[in-house]
Amino acid sequence: MTDQKKITILRVTHLRGPNIWTYRPVIEAWVDIGSLEDFPSNTLPGFVDRLKAWLPGMVVHRCSEGVHGGFFQRLDEGTWAAHILEHVTLELQNLAGMKTGFGKARSTSTRGVYKVAFRTRQEQVGRAALTAARDLIEAAINNTPFDLEKTVEPLREMVDDLCLGPSTAHIVDAATERRIPNIRLTEGNLVQLGYGINQRRIWTAETDQTSAIAEEIASDKDLTKALLKSCGVPVPEGTLVRNAEAAWEAAQDIGVPVVLKPYDGNHGRGVSLNLRTQSDVEAAYALAHRKGGGSSVIVEKYIAGNExxxxxxxxxVVAAARGETIWVMGDGVSNIDELANAQINTDPRRGSGEEFPLNVVIPSETGEVILELERAGLTPQSIPAKGHKVLIQTNGNVAFDITDELHPSVAAAAALAARVVGLDIAGIDMVLEDASKPLSAQQGAVIEVNASPGLLAHIKPAQGQGRPVGKAIIEHLFKLDRDGRIPVVGITGTLKTGRIARLVAWLAHISGKHVGLACSEGLYLDGRQVEAKDCANWEAGQRLLINRSVQAAVFENTSHTILAEGLAYDKCSVGVVTDVGWQKSLAEFDILDTEQTYKVARTQVDVILPTGTAVLNSADPQVVELAALCDGKIIFYGMDPQSSVMAQHREAGERLVYVLDDQIVLAEGAQEIAMLPLASLKPAKASQPEMVMAAVAAAWALDISPELIGAGLRTFESNPKKTPY
Structure with a gap:
């Protein structure tokens, strides 16, 4: 139809770090709403009702009204397509299982063209949600069919494939609560927590403290059992066998009933319990041998109780969960597969994804269930008589929280088992009659020690209270007074910021730290140029932050970098702003004057930690305005110590850096802390006092002593030797 109203997506940018919109990564889309500029939502027949019917969950969007239903209120009053696109994109991400909430839409200097920014946790999902949101809005406007479920399903699949798994995400969220930064190192679940030398790494429930030797021990069930037994941890009697005949012989020696399980198995796969006859043992051996990939099989004494x-x-011990057996009740009509679907799999807690605490049970596709049924003379196609109860599973389903019920002696045995194996994080499988009773009062035993244990059963149990296991892991990795950070300095403006960054990095290095620097003059480590190209960008910055030898990092952040990529770090210790200078190249981003450039420069100040410091040029009125936005302290620098800005700051007892009688003065209130003669500096530096003052102030903010600052100024080399990276 020629009169259909459309939204054209002009360009899409992923801002991977703090930016002019927010502290978190966002996607910024430029969209042209065309003729819709003349048609707010309340002028489009039927549009608002269709949109509300398709996406009723948007009622919780508070919008600028700040109240429940705020966005719907805006729809009723009349709002524009770009604003609607922002909210629909967020809602589609939420429906796909990737929770987000931040978004903004702003008009540009071109009529009908808007910038739409929205939070996303994964770029590809965000881009796909944006396109889908555009299609949905156009369908609602033009009253054409739209299949919401067909649209959301591939987004869900993308979230499952591309986003952090729920266990890793839970740990990362706990780190964020502690204000510990994180960097995702792969497309999987390998995540860095903290920066540089203070970083730690996790891979789901493994950490960089998890011993490879301990993991090997845990995977060797026979060795694990021997070590546990030698240290007094109760374990069931058992032996390793390599064929079905030996399995039956072992069962007779141990005494039935017995348990058979793969030597290399995990997650309960191939485990058969309470075996009493030769035929059962031999059938269980075949299952365990197959599930274990052809490895040996363990025969153990069966211990009555729940897993x-x-x-x-x-x-x-930070969490504990209990399993339960699963039964179906015959109706005289349905076979066991059908009964399982009707009586077990309808439980909303069951599913095939990681987000479900319980698994779907399909008897005909599960060897352990088939074996259990065969022992009762049944198959998955059998039709039990009405009222006849059939056992489906005796193990697994460990997702019922009992943390508060755990007896101290049981917890002590589990903690000892983890220490004996050597794991810093371990899932200890125990069979217990009653977890609330002393271990000595029951026939309990440790049956397995697992490295990289699943966390979901504790985070989101099928029954009971979820446990903050992510918080426990973060407390294990970082002492309560640590946040994994290193000193980070960010510098923005147009006045020799690259050279300022180099000088700050050198001064930090002189103080005894291994320093990384990413700036327009290259990439540096400890004053050595390791890459001779413009490195004032996000990628180079990330290279420094993941370097485990870096103890401090300095970044030059041009306005172009902030607008095109965002900052490489989430927060900084020191932020330097030399000026709010507009440049023609910023027109590419629809930044057309110094007033708009001010919003870009404030990004550097917005990310300064409350314990940090802003270093600001007192000669630039717009830079001075940024002081009010800083959560930390302020150091003003300038040539005129008598200016009103400097005088007021001095009266407040704060720190200043200025030039007086050919000396750079470091002052705090009325007290002059130190004086660095300009004559002692190399001519190139002495002729650029503003640049030197900015660097000196930043070094002072890092608590580098005036004596070391002076030494660093005298030894700074403008043309360092290149070295390979």
């Missing part, structure tokens, strides 16, 4: 998973972090 339990106890999570140990460090030296403490």
């Amino acid at each position: 339990h998973r106890i999570l140990v972090v460090g030296r403490q």
Whole structure:
């Protein structure tokens, strides 16, 4: 139809760090709403009703009204397509399982063209949601069919494939609560927490403290059992066998009933319990042998009770869950597969994804269930009589929280088992009659020690209270007074910021730190140029932050970098702003004057930690305005110590850097802390006092002593030797 109204997506940019919109990564889309500029939502027949019917969940969007239903209120009053696109994109991400909430839409200097920014946790998902949102809005406007479920399903699949798994995300969220930064190192679940030398790494429930030797021990069930037994941890009697005949012989020696399980198995796969006859043992051997990939099979004494998973972090038990057996009740009509679907799989807690605490049960596709049924003379196609109860599973389903019920002696045995194996994070599988009773009062035992244990059963149990296991892991990795950060300095403006960055990095290096520097003059480590090209960008910055030898990092951030990529770090210790200078190249981003450039420069100040410092040029009125936005302290620098800005700051007892009688003065209130003669500096530096003052102030903000600052100024080399990276 020629009169259909359309939204054209002109360009899409992923801002991967703090930016002019927010502290978090966002996607910024430029969109042209065309003729819709003349048609706010309340003028489009039926549009608002269709949109509300398709996406009723948007009622919780508070919008600028700040109240529940605020966005719907805006729709009713009349709002424009770009604003609607922002909210629909956010809602589609939420429906796909990737929770987000921040978004903004702003008009540009071109009529009908808007910038739409929205939070996303994964770029590809965000881009796909944006396109889908555009299609949905156009369908609602033009009253054409739209299949919401067909649209959301591929987004869900993308979230499952591309986003952090729920266990890793839970740990990362706990780190964020502690204000510990994170960097995703791969497309999988390998995540860095913290920066540089203070970083730690996790891979789901493994950490960089998890011993490879301990993991090998845990995977060797026979060795694990021997070590546990030698240290007094109760374990079931058992032996390793390599054929079905030997399995039956072992069962007779141990005494039935017995358990058979793969030597290399995990997650309960191939495990058969309470075996009493030769035929059962031989059939269980075949299953365990197959599930274990052809490895040996363990025959153990069967211990009556429920399976339990106890999570140990460090030296403490932080969560415990119990399993339960699963039964179906015959109706005289349905076979066992059908009964399982109707009576078990309808439980909303069951599913095939990681977000479900319980698995779907399909008897005909599960060897352990088939074996259990065969022992009762049944198959998955059997039709039990009405009222006849059929056992489906005796193990697994460990997702019922019992943390508060756990007896101290049981917790102590689990913690000891983890220490014996050597794991810093371990899932201890125990069979217990009653977890609330002393271990000595029951026939309980440790049956397995697992490295990289699943966390979902504790985070989101099928029953009971979810446990903050992510917080426990973060406390294990970082002492309570640590945030994994290193000193980070960010510098923005147009007045020799690259050279200022180099000088600050050198002064930090002189103080005894291994320093990384990313600036327009190259990439540097400890004053050595390791890459001779413009490195004032996000990628170069990330290279410094993941370097485990870096103890401090300095970044030059041009306005172009902030607008095109965002900052490489989430927060900084020191932020330097030399000026708010507009440049023609910023017109590419629809930044057309110094007033708009001010919003770009404030990004550097917005990310300064409350314990940090802003270093600001007192000669630029717009830079001075940024002081009010800083959560930390302020150091003003300038040539005129008598200016009103400097005088007021001095009266407040704050720090200043200025030039007086050919000396750079460091002052705090009325007290002059130190004086660095300009004559002692190399001519190139002495002729650029503003540049030197900015660098000196930044070094002072890092608590580098005036004596070391002076030494650093005298030894700074403008043309360092290149070295390979």
